[in-house]
Amino acid sequence: MNPSAASTRHVALVISDVDGTLLDDKKQLTTGAPGAVQRLHAAEIRFTIASARPPRMVRKLIETLDVREPFACFNGAVIVGPDEKIREEYPMASADAQFVADWIRQRGFDLWVWTNNDWLSTSPAGAHVAHHQSEMGRSPTPLTGQKISQLDVLKLVGVSDDYDALAAAEKELAAMEKKTISATRSSPYYLDVTAAEANKGSVVLSISRLLGIPTYEIVTIGDMSTDVLMFKKSGTSIAMGNALDDVKAQATFVTKTNEENGFAYAMDHFVINLPA
Numbered sequence: 001m002n003p004s005a006a007s008t009r010h011v012a013l014v015i016s017d018v019d020g021t022l023l024d025d026k027k028q029l030t031t032g033a034p035g036a037v038q039r040l041h042a043a044e045i046r047f048t049i050a051s052a053r054p055p056r057m058v059r060k061l062i063e064t065l066d067v068r069e070p071f072a073c074f075n076g077a078v079i080v081g082p083d084e085k086i087r088e089e090y091p092m093a094s095a096d097a098q099f100v101a102d103w104i105r106q107r108g109f110d111l112w113v114w115t116n117n118d119w120l121s122t123s124p125a126g127a128h129v130a131h132h133q134s135e136m137g138r139s140p141t142p143l144t145g146q147k148i149s150q151l152d153v154l155k156l157v158g159v160s161d162d163y164d165a166l167a168a169a170e171k172e173l174a175a176m177e178k179k180t181i182s183a184t185r186s187s188p189y190y191l192d193v194t195a196a197e198a199n200k201g202s203v204v205l206s207i208s209r210l211l212g213i214p215t216y217e218i219v220t221i222g223d224m225s226t227d228v229l230m231f232k233k234s235g236t237s238i239a240m241g242n243a244l245d246d247v248k249a250q251a252t253f254v255t256k257t258n259e260e261n262g263f264a265y266a267m268d269h270f271v272i273n274l275p276a
Contacts, residue, residue, distance in 0.1 A: 011045055011271055012213045013069070015204060015230060016263065017222030018051040018058065019187060021240055022065075024258050027131060029064060032264030037065045043272050046211070048072075050203045050220075050230060052155075052186035054114060055080050057135045070210050074114060075186065075226055077154040077198035079206055088206055089116075089154070090198040096181050097153040100173075100193045102146070107169055109158035109191070113143060115151050127161055128189060154198070158191035166191050170225070184226035192226060201229035219271055221255070221263065223247060238266045 016022055022033050040047050048069040051058055055073045062071065062082070070081050079088040092100075104111045110127065113120040121129060121140035133139055160166050170191055173183040182199040186192045200222075208215045216235035220227065223240040228250050231237035239251035240262050248254050255266035 010217055011219050011236070012217040013046045013048070013207070013211065014040060014219045014221065014267070014271060015207065015234070016047070016049050016220075017200075017224070017227050018049055018053060018061065020223035020242060020258055021221055021227075022049070022061070022258075022263055029061065030258060030261050030263055032261035034065060036264035036267040037067075039272055040267060041066070045271065046213075048207060050076065050200050050222075052190065052192055052226065054119070054136075055084070057132070059084075070207055072200070072203040072207070074155040075182070075184070075192055075194050075198055075200055076203040076206070077194045078116075079203070079210070087210065090195045090202075092153045092156070092193075092195045093180060094149040094153075096178070096195070097151070097156065098147070098149040100156050100181065100183075101148050103173075104156065104158040104191075104193075105146075107158070107165070109160045109166070109169070111143065112140070112157040112159060113148055113151065113153055114155040114157070115153060118151075120148075120151075123159075126159065128159055154194065156193045158193070159189060160191075161189055163188040182229075184224070184229065186224055186226045199229045200226055201233045204230045204233035221266055223258070236270070238270055 024030050037047050046069050048071045050072040052075050070079050070087050072079050077090050081087050110123040119140045120143040122143045124140050124142050170185050180196050182196050183193045218234040219236045220230040220234040221238040223243040231250055237251040238253045238255055239248040241257035253270045256262035
């Protein structure tokens with residue numbers, strides 16, 4: 001999008017990614033984020049989040065940032081109201097969930113399965129479990145059997161610290177052109193797979209509809225390929241300075257990194273005080 005065209009638009013709502021955007025590399029809320037959200041509210045600009053995380057892992061963030069609008073978890077598989085009641089839900093089809101789970105295992109990645117009530121893992125002591133465990137206040141349920149089609153799956157995750165292998169897997173799934181699933185990396189080590197309706201582009205459309213705000217008045221901000229989907233549906237998009245190069249290439253603006261309070265910088269320079 002042409003930045004000069006974007007700058008003439010009225011902004012009514014900001015939808016932000018969480019990890020790598022609102023959070024720093026240590027998974028802590030960046031120091032400038034709460035003040036920036038307060039300045040958005042003062043400017044009568046609404047604010048919400050679209051996260052790959054489950055609702056339980058964003059509760060504290062919602063409270064700290066005073067989020068007053070519906071927000072998205074599991075990349076949009078669940079839209080939750082500020083009262084914590086589920087507004088919309090998009091589980092995976094059983095056959096799709098089983099196919100993808102088997103596919104993830106065949107590639108040697110750890111498999112996480114998220115439902116509304118449970119978190120299951122093929123490697124309960126594996127990579128990146130500890131952080132989620134501390135945030136969730138519980139360990140994952142060991143996933144020992146092969147069959148998951150009986151579960152109401154909201155999101156599957158392939159977990160690996162082999163970033164290149166995970167990036168290749170993302171491309172491989174895309175090449176299959178399965179129209180009923182969405183597969184994008186929410187971080188270099190997470191490949192998230194949901195129902196096709198559960199992606200961050202759909203989040204923009206859902207929240208636009210729920211709040212009665214046209215998409216061209218929505219600003220989105222993020223750092224990963226999963227966020228590009230919401231860039232494409234919003235009037236203005238902002239990539240973090242720590243974003244992948246191909247993510248930056250598809251954004252209207254690029255801000256500073258998450259270690260440099262890039263979210264706050266973006267709100268002040270590209271949203272509240274739009275560039276001339």
